[in-house]
Amino acid sequence: MFMLLSYLLWLASSLSVEKMLIFVSKTAPNLFCFSTTNDNYFKKFLSSQNGFFCFKKPSSRHIFESSNLHSSLTTTSLSTSLTKTIDHKTVDYNIRICRFCEVGNLNKAMELLYSSQKSELEATTYCSILQLCAELKSLEDGKRVHSIICDNGIEVDGVLGSKLVFMYVTCGALKEGRRVFNNIVNEKVFIWNLMINEYSKIGNIKESIYLFKEMIGLGIEVNSYTFSFVLKCFAAQRNVKEGELVHGYLLKLGFGCYNTVVNSLIAFYFKCRRVESARKLFDELNDKDVVSWNSMINGYVANGLAERGLEVFKVMLYSGFKVDLATLVTVLAGCANCGALTIGRAVHTIGIKSCFNKEITFNNTLLDMYSKCGDLDGAVRVFEKIGDKSVVSWTSMIAGYAREGVSGGSIRLFREMERGGVEPDVFAITSILHACACEGFLEIGKDVHNYIKENNMQSSLYVSNALMDMYAKCGSMEDAELVFSEIPVKDIVSWNTMIGGYSKNSFPNEALNLFVAMLQELEPDGRTMACILPACASLAALDRGREIHGYILRNGYSSDRHIANAIVDMYVKSGVLVLARLLFDSIPAKDLISWTVMIAGYGMHGFGREAIATFNDMRNAGVEPDEVSFISILYACSHSGLVDEGWRFFNLMRYEFKIEPKLEHYACMVDLLSRTGNLSKAYRFIEMMPIPPDATVWGALLCGCRIHHDVKLAEKVAEHVFELEPENTGYYVLLANIYAEAEKWEEMKRLRVKISQRGLKKNPGCSWIEIKGKVNIFVAGGSSHPQAKRIESLLKLLKQKMKEEGYFPKTKFALINTDEMEKEVALCGHSEKLAMAFGILSLPPGKTIRVSKNLRVCRDCHEMAKFMSRTASREIVLRDSNRFHHFKDGHCSCRGFW
Template structure:
């Protein structure tokens, strides 16, 4: 009789489709005295947790006269799954108070909660508990700690734990590769190569992580090698991998390759379409982005918030003002997508670049959503282009209230004052940065040569071929000056003599990278460079003239977009 009733209860729990069914089984188990058996009580608790009915689960848990590590683990994991972090922590603390040893099921849940909340302090305390209970070599626990430290941006701590693991499975490697992808894409790809050398075969999740790392690095040779690996190993080009590859190729400088991937995808969702629209936006192809958006609508794919951010960005970076206004106004009326701060930021950028600053300000004043730092940065950027000092100062005050510790904001305002020749105010802001121990983000430029990536900073002489690079640069400048190039010293933001300003301009990192490219990259191949900041106006003019005088194609990826220089013109139409 016991086994028949027991099997009946278990069978009923397996067949539960909703909380009402579970409660019926719960009542049946009470009537048959089965809740006195810890095994059955835990199975019922597990079923409540699986259906995310944590109030009911807690009611059952609170009335249990016996509990084992499984019971506690179910409650900790259940609260973590529904995002109830307070109860997750509280239950875990109760585990420790009751003298129950946490296991490799409970700990990963709590550690992942610390990861999701970026709660490093609690995470480190739990790491201490891991050491206390001797679980530091447990694979699941250690992998969770690696993930937690990585997401909290303590990459060195994550690396130490990773290196000390006695065995690493594919998930752990993928976590570590993804961690580096967020902060050092080059190291992420080095780690991917190491993983394959150790005999692990990546799955789709690992490949998506690697593709994302390639996108951040912007290295076309790595993008091509990853693509070849995907094709060689017959990974299906599904929505997730295909969309990641669209983004990868777009950010590596080839919107054509991105479109080829898009066209090869058998299944596309709104994210895939949005990624391709964004790709056109990065490269200043606003009309192509609009055509694709219209095609998307004709395929009965409904746009979402991300789609409109991509579309408005494309309009902004192509000077399509009226089109951008039309799409913005249609969001809610035609597509039931309510604009958020990102959409307003795109519109402020679009209107500001066009010199319609009054309209941009009116739009900001009419906003019903909370303003953020990107919105004010967009307005300040427009003020810098059009020399509106008064409005720039107002926007800067709002920006500094939001993020007083961000050095980029001080640099942005300081640059506006420098351009206006207000050196006393430049000195004031630089003094504020010094007192607050804030440092300007240094400018770097990367270039691909022979499947290697080289890095340059302003005035850099660390490259082994530095002498050749500077000789090429000086020779190049003489040729450009004959063709009419005049250095634009407005972009030297220091109060120094004109000749000194010219010398400072000549050694910008972009110019050094281009000079190296002319030496090392065969004629006919494009010179591809990436810049971590916005390219300055003088370097933009310089690149256009090099493309004409030297008959070379130059592709520049800066912090905002791509510039394709050919025969003396840029794809941005000098609108960036």
């Protein structure tokens, strides 16, 4: 006690009374007044009502005494040098408010603040209460304190001003904090750093950088945190140039050896995709800490270089550095990105040994890693061991099931999550919508949509885009359109989803119209190009496709391999095979899709030998074919009559590449045998199939029966087809054609009655041709086109010339049993004839006529096209539902195989 009192006396001689009272209140708050007889050290200490004591420095002058222990203290002279009088209540208010602030009692502190007088409180007291307002995020109380400061005329200087700024910023009132900040003269780096960091948090990077530059201009001394904050800003902007200037500036000031600064520089360079610059800084850093290693691993993973990130992790372990939770979480993310399941399992073991398996973040990332690496069982085991599952845990598992194609498991988990009282977030909702999209679960998707409406989640653009994607992939474009129309502010993903949905669901005109509308709202991106090109390909809209190709070249999107493949596909399906090949050859790194598009292109144009050569080139390039590649090459063999080659590829697929044939492969082989006249072999091949044949397989044989006029086999095959797809009118029409060619009118009549009884209607023939960017559509027998009379006149003239040259229309293809004149009129109205005639009338001499049709071209129209190409000296490219026909000088590229 003696030592304590001696120390207090020393403090009294060097500190102000107020500051010493605060010190005593902290060190001995329950110390009561006591006395001693030794006047050489002190005279008397008097207690106040709240338990604090007040002391006075010994003096030769009169020492005061209190008449009542619980009464207010009287004022006393401290010394000859201390003439200012101290009011006990003033000291009392300051101490008591500070004491309440220390224990976190904001209400009591505010009560005392209101009851105090203007002159009673010190700036430090206001600072204490503002600090507590900040800690408790009590903005309203903070504003009240600010108001009292202003009403009392207290000068808001650097310290008090800084505390006010801190309170406002911490409570989320950045605008109010900035107003105070602008009105104070402050050279404290802390408050500048606070403002810079806070603006960057809300995404106002421009203002953060402005403050940094103003700070430098005013000569405020920066510290390592300043550079860390501002480098984050330049990283967010991908502003390499200014970031490098800051790098030079901090080196000049000697901050190049600060770990925090170098770590921030590493993160900056990685964010700006300057990977080698980041690596150089890391290698030159002598005193690496765990943050340094984590920055390198995370930087590589974020830049799509997960394998290099994992190598850094291995070196980190070999160097003896102790990993932390952030290390393992980042490494697991890298394993998920590159499928490194073995390393992921090792990290799992390290996590268990380090007791991180109790951390929900670690478990969720671990769950995601197993899921993305294809180990669904491992993911399930982790999931089941998580005690308190968060919504992230459920979402990761739902997404894992969806990714593996087990959409039923996703839906089951989603419902289980709901029953468990875990409220799904937008990521869970989008994951389940993705599962519905993958499996075509339209009704379940609609149930999820209802849940979204009930919980008011449709305001999330992320959710709306996922809804549109689900509806589009389930084939319900009307529902997708409704969602799209209700989005107030659409982003690029919204537009791309709809355009891609229209393209994939065979609404190419709608896709092109929406693309035009999009151009009025915002700039398309590479994904837009990849979505709109298939629409151009579907319509064979070559002029529009060329315009989009030009846009791609001008904006540098052609380096994207997906877009390059889509361009090749567009030219292939628009009939410009030579240009498609040139563009294909210009792709520097061809993937399997690139090769398959080109093989399929040769096949549909009837160039089977070229398709085989391309297939062989693909294998020589080290690219292994998949089941789709084999469908393309078998299709090419079929449409070129290459029987031996077709069998070779079929056996190659089964025995060398171990790919089990699917129905599409069997259909190609049946088509190949049927087209080449091997009808009996084709029939036996079907009977020997290890899987039940579908209507497509039998339909291929039915087409062969038509080519080779085998009515008896056709009737037998038709029974199988009608049993499998009784509502498909195309097969009835095909059999009707077979009867018509054989002039079996009675059988055809019975078939028509059967069609009528079933209420079936034949899909109308439809052809289209693009002229000057506009798609002109013609329907069989239609006369609504503005130039219908000119088209009819041209066709009559061509028909007359054909007769003069000894060609007579094959009226049996009219499929009606009536007089020859009516049959000729019906044939003249076939949609492809109308479109080709319009092309001759509308396009300049020498311009290739490009026509597309929704059905297979009939023989009469095929003959007419050959005659047109010779008579009009035009090249005609006709794409029907099955393949391309290139007509030139009276010949067709198909050589009868269609």
